[in-house]
Amino acid sequence: MKKHLYILYLATAFATLLSCADNSLEETPNDGNFPFQLLLDAEEGADLADAEDYSVEIKFADYLPDATLPKSAITLGYTLSDLEGDMIGNVTIDKIVYEVEMDDCIYERELNFTKDTDGLSGTITLSPDADLNTVPSSFEIVFTLPGEDATKGSFKFELTDLTSNENVDVVLGSPRVFEYEVLDNDVAGEWEFEITSEEDLESFKSIFGHLNADLEKLTLGDITGKVKAEFEFEEMKFEIELSQEEEITSCENGETETEVENKVIEIEADYNAEDGEIELEGSHVIVNDEGIEEKELDFIVEGEYEINEDDETLTFVFMKVVDEDNFKDGEELYSSKDGVTITFKKD
């Protein structure tokens, strides 16, 4: 009898234990489940009016290293919508391609897709690659564009749905919609500047030498004098061509090709050019005296620009260069009311 009563006591204590406030959340976050997410690489993009095609990348979001991409086909639904201007009736999917790298060679392969009768919707079949044994981690949709100099207009591409084998945990992530428009800002395109003197070089270095340690060390003899500027959708880059050449070996689709090219120094930035004012924003690496990269800092270059349509020149006057450590009055990397003037010619 006693034994039973003690058991009863312990049962009560245990029940007390279980009934104690646990204070858990009403709903548990679903954060331990990591499905593969397929998403568009960008929400918007643009190219010059005469662009004949444009590629949009679709990729799997980062996934855990021990996860394996699906081995069975995934079907994606898509639509093309909101076509405006010259895009109406002229935009269609040309092909869908992906790359496979094997033995240091890149092979471009295509995916199957369907179009409905109007060409504005259909499906893309993401099939496993025979060599990868899984579906590719990314692929590009290549759109055919009007390709006329005066092209205007825009369109939207949207991934609408995803169908996969029940055993494959894949979902459509965000963004799912891509908006294309014709790039219409003044500076868009490719431009070239010829450095012909020490003065030109020093002038260029006085602005951009702060943002690239290799550039800062250059002498006139180190360069060919050719400086290229490319302004694309929201991004730009300068390429300073060096005298030194290098062999570039590439292998595409089983064919190896070796070319001798001049080395280049690149400076990349996001840009905003509007109403004659331009601002470049990027980041640069600080290298110490021993050549060790110490840190990376954001920079801003401020200036003005002017287009001369007659002689197809683009003239910049860069007046200020600052970074995160050097931005206060008097501490800027470069600051002058007169600025440094550099004139590019249309390439």
Added chain:
Amino acid sequence: MHKNLQTFISKSRKLSLYTLSGILLQCLLFNFLLAKDGTAQNIYDVKLRLEVKDKTLKDVFSTIEEKTEFTFTYSSKKVDLAKKITLDGQQTNLGQILESISRQANVAVQQVDNLLMVKAQETAVVKKQAAANGVIRGRVVDEVLKSVLPGATIFQKGTNNGTTSDVNGEFFLRVPAGDVEIEVSYIGFRKYSEVVTVPENGVAQVELKMISDATELQDIVITGVLQGQQKALNQQKTADNIKNIVSADQIGRFPDPNVAEALQRVPAVNIERDQGEGRYVLVRGLAPQFTNISINGEQIPSPEASVRYVALDAVPADQLASIEVSKAITPDMDGDAIGGSVNLITRTAQTENISVNASGLMGYNNISGKANLQGSLELSKRFLNNKLGIMLNSSYYETERGSDNWERDEHQLELRDYELTRTRLGLSSTIDYKFNEKNEVYFRTLYNRFTDREQRRRYIFAPNVDDSPFEDNEIERLTKDRLEKQIVTSFNLGAKHTLSKFSLDYEVSYSEAIQDTPYDIEIGSVGEVDQLSTDFTTNAKFPTFTVDDLPNTSAQNIYLDNSIYEFDEATMGNTYAKDVNKTAKFNIGIPYKAGTSDGLFKFGGKVRLKEKSYRITENVFSYTGSDDLTLDQYAGGSVDDNFLDGRYKLSANADPEKFVKFFNANRNDFELSIEDKLATEAAESFTAKENVYAGYIMSKLQLSKLMILGGLRYEHTSVDYTSSNVINESEIIPEEGGTDYSFLLPQLHIRYNVTDNMNLRAAVTRSYARPNFSDIIPAQEININEGEGTIGNAKLKPVAATNVDILAEKYFGSVGILSGGIFYKRLTDFIFNRRFESDQYPGSEGQVIDITQARNGESASLFGFEVAYQQNLTFLPGALKGLSIYANYTLTTSNAKIQSRDDNTNEEEIRLPGQSKHVGNISLGYDLGRFNFRVAANFNGEYISEIGGSADEDLYVKDRVQLDATTTFTISPKLRFFAEFLNITNQPFQVYQGEENRYIQREFYSWWTRAGLKLDL
């Protein structure tokens, strides 16, 4: 208000249900057992007055036999029946009358049911029969309150042969066989002596019943509180080493709800608090990792991943019989205790009468506006003629607390509003079985479960003070919601054998500590404003700010508009830390004689196998959905409209429940940061194995008034770890490490009894402290791009210390003590964080980076003085005699050498982190009949909590005085009502940086109360 009332009622029901169901169940359980307990009436319960003058002993015996149901038995050859006896009629019961007769006739009287056995007290006989030995085994109890008396001194009269009763009031004493007179003394009680007949190579079992000393205590009603004080002081007085005792009853003397807060009243002890509740213990000015925490003499593993020490707020005080703080360790104790060793002792069944202790409390927390509750129930009883003892204890505590807090980081101001729900559940049991007087086994279990749900709502005001084009004036809003469970479980199975030639005890134990955080969510949102400035100088105690040129007090301020905050990121995850100790140990004690002095030679061994592991899951999600996601869409929950007494306005912050529902419904629009997840989880997770092998020899010798205890302890530790290195927050390289170290620890203790109530003590001891796991795990975080890294140091050695203690203590018969002493500690291999340049690290390609690593090599010293005084002021006239005082003060200075923070090639001296110069308590109590009132102040001096990159960056916890009050009304000896009022003056927790007026944190908890009943049957 209505909601609070409902909560209050709900909690009341819960408490009532819990307490009543427990009491009813347990009463049912034990009712039939109570009915069985029919024994003869105790002689002290028999009311009797006798007034005789010069009557023979035989006549007095006859008179007593006529007036009572008792019968005397004696040998007329040994007892002088013609002895003349005088009784003045002052004795009010038979026990007191027999005491007087015993003294006058030199006889001992022992009650066996209705028989009174009378023996002559002849010490000469003892001497004659010294050739053969036996053992007296027994227990010392309070005759009136029927409770056991730990720390009583039991001596074989006329010799140096003595011992002390343990925490259960039990003792054993080796004596010559035959009739032996033993004498028992206890502060606050009359001395008692008794002749015991000890069989050759056998055991005599006795129960020594002590009577309170009415002349010393005068009109004071002996309550559990005073009895607790008596027990504590007696144990302290008779201890071999320098220690302080807090008995469970004594904890009730102060309004301290948990073990950590009870310990803050002990001299030279201060505590670290969390949300106003005591959590970690710092002994003698040394950080928590320098103090060893044990339950029943066995170290408790720590539920926390990075440290070894235990958060004592997880342990309900109701589970304990007493708490011992040893400030100088003996060879039979674990050697890794530089500051001290805190031993929590659980309870054991004491008598064949069922013992029921229950309590029920409710209270109110002002800052949360919510109720707290506590209930406890303990049953214990001995069965089978005292052979089997069973003690079952359970307690539950729940509180809803909060705090209002502001913090500073450079120009950033952070407002933090905390809301907490904490529960504490304790279940423990002790089953012991005494096969006979010589052999017993025991099995102890303990289960503690502490849960802490915390919601933290933050506003971070980050002004763009430099007007940087790369920054904005930002206001960040964060809500954290996490549940943390700490579970400590232990099982101890052991046995004790008391043989005539030696004693043996051994134990195996398994203990496990888990910290489980099943969810930890933080939701961040960021808003940008045109103008933002913070002002920490105009009012250093309560800084101000303006947003878009409106002051923080303006209800129209835009920072209160949740639509300006865009979702930033949500961090979700969980952690699980586990620490397991498997221990086996034995002790053998061999008594010996050195001339006329008695000694004890003791040796033993111990193996402890530890496995500790930590794993973390951390998922950081960003929002990629096409629709805007702003705070107003997921804000909710309670809003503190009186934050820091209305100095700052708050609006609803992110509601985790609401956000989680949105997250789950739109899971595809949230992207996980894989790189952060892998880096964090790899860098922080680890497993570790630590095996400790220890052995010791020691000897204790009692030379008249001088006790010398000395010995050696050897401990060898072998450690292995596995973890990962994370390079540049992306590359993960598995890492292993390990080390071995050994310590030989000599210990010497001396106690000199100047008088019965005065001791002089001295001790020279060696001890050490193992490094925290966070320092030794070889995990490394290297960020070559930023030129810095943190590297664990698996080869890190423990800190070693030589400790010198000198103490004088004077005990008062009115239950009190005056003690004073000094202590000095010399620490070598002191651990500190060293910053140095190196190109030797995982992933190095020759780049020299700044490495931070915990290193040994520097030294530190600590010197202190402590004084303690407590006394019931019964010598005062009239009503003032009800006053009592409890005070202690400790002065500590320290000096540690570390690598100079200005010049890596030099050293600089600093105070030891955690060391307060001044620590003290003062408490004034008043007893008036059944009423007791006490007000207590606890003072913690300022101390360094974190060493900064320069002296200006050192963080100091500012001094703090907390005022508490408690009152007790003894309704009956079995039932007490009490009420407590804590943190009456709303003392904040304050941290400053470098200089005293540069506050970087001020956290307020307001006051809280508790009131309830305690039942002791």
